[in-house]
Amino acid sequence: xxxxxxxxxxxxxxxxxxxLPCNHSTISGTDYIHWYRxxxxxxxxxxxxxxxxxxxxxxxxxxxxxxxxxxxxILHRATLRDAAVYYCILxxxxxxxxxxxxxxxxxINP
Amino acid sequence: xxxxTQTPKFRILKIGQSMTLQCAQDxxxxxxxxxRQDPGMGLKLIYYSVGAGITDKGEVxxxxxxxxxxxxxxxxxxxxxxxxxxxxxxxxxxYFQGVSGNNEQFFGPGTRLTVL
Numbered sequence: 001x002x003x004x005x006x007x008x009x010x011x012x013x014x015x016x017x018x019x020l021p022c023n024h025s026t027i028s029g030t031d032y033i034h035w036y037r038x039x040x041x042x043x044x045x046x047x048x049x050x051x052x053x054x055x056x057x058x059x060x061x062x063x064x065x066x067x068x069x070x071x072x073x074i075l076h077r078a079t080l081r082d083a084a085v086y087y088c089i090l091x092x093x094x095x096x097x098x099x100x101x102x103x104x105x106x107x108i109n110p
Numbered sequence: 111x112x113x114x115t116q117t118p119k120f121r122i123l124k125i126g127q128s129m130t131l132q133c134a135q136d137x138x139x140x141x142x143x144x145x146r147q148d149p150g151m152g153l154k155l156i157y158y159s160v161g162a163g164i165t166d167k168g169e170v171x172x173x174x175x176x177x178x179x180x181x182x183x184x185x186x187x188x189x190x191x192x193x194x195x196x197x198x199x200x201x202x203x204x205y206f207q208g209v210s211g212n213n214e215q216f217f218g219p220g221t222r223l224t225v226l
Contacts, residue, residue: 036215043114043200043217044153087152096141096160096204096213097168100152 004088009105012078020073020104022088027068030093035062035073037084038103044087047073083108111136114218116201122224123191131186131221133201141204142184143168143215144176146197153200159184160206191225198222 005023012018024033035047048055048062050071055062061074075082087103117132135142140161145153145168155168159178173195175187184203188195199222202215 041220043202043220044215045217046214049214091213096206097143097155097158098153098215099169100145100154102150102152 004090004101006086006088006101006104008102009107011107011109013109014080015077018075018078018082018106018108020075020086020088020106021070022072023070024088024090025069027090028092031090032093033062033064033068033071034089034091034098035060036087036089036098036100038087039081039084044100047086049091078106078108080108080110082106113137114201114203114216116199116218116221118221119219120222122226123188124226125191125193127191128187128189129191131188131199131201131223133184133186133218134182135184135201135203135216136182137203137205137216138181139203139205139216140181141206141213141215142178143202143204144174144184144186145200145202146170146195147200147220148197156186156199188223193225196223196225 034049036044038044048060050062063072085103085105114135143158144156147153154170157176159165165176198220200220201218204215
């Protein structure tokens with residue numbers, strides 16, 4: 001399975017944008033890029049996913065590099081509730097199993 | 111919809127005891143999963159099921175058993191509890207939408223298990 005590399009931790013301020021990077025240099029053509037997040041004392045929740053094009057939804061945006069070797073999860077206006085561990089996961093097309101790394105712990109300062 | 115529910119929320123076991131962690135989902139999902147999460151780590155897959163009567167091992171299946179007799183329920187059994195099984199256990203479910211689908215997993219709130 002292709003691996004992802006994320007910073008262990010990041011810090012940002014409330015109401016500012018946050019850019020969470022993920023490197024996946026060994027990604028294959030059929031790997032989707034998924035992001036999940038885990039709020040304190042809760043199970044993970046889906047945030048967004050994409051294959052080649054940038055994606056937007058109500059929670060976040062996903063920017064995928066042209067060569068697909070990296071991606072960035074963008075929270076446009078962070079709130080205190082966005083403090084969580086964010087996981088970048090590669091998921092082979094049609095595969096059901098997720099492989100979680102250690103993720104990035106995001107701290108939001110008021 | 112209640113989504114994915116897990117019981118109990120917390121449990122303390124003595125070494126060698128056995129217990130069953132319960133998981134149920136009401137979304138008619140065909141896939142269900144069990145993960146464990148050790149402190150400061152990501153989740154590791156223990157077992158998963160693609161439908162009633164079908165289960166398969168994940169990354170860390172040793173010391174656990176599962177069964178899937180209905181679409182809704184996916185219990186996880188610990189037969190001889192060991193301190194190494196102290197962890198938070200998460201159950202999840204998903205609906206296979208085909209190779210191009212999202213196949214988003216929905217997680218339960220977790221069971222915090224301590225083995226002393």
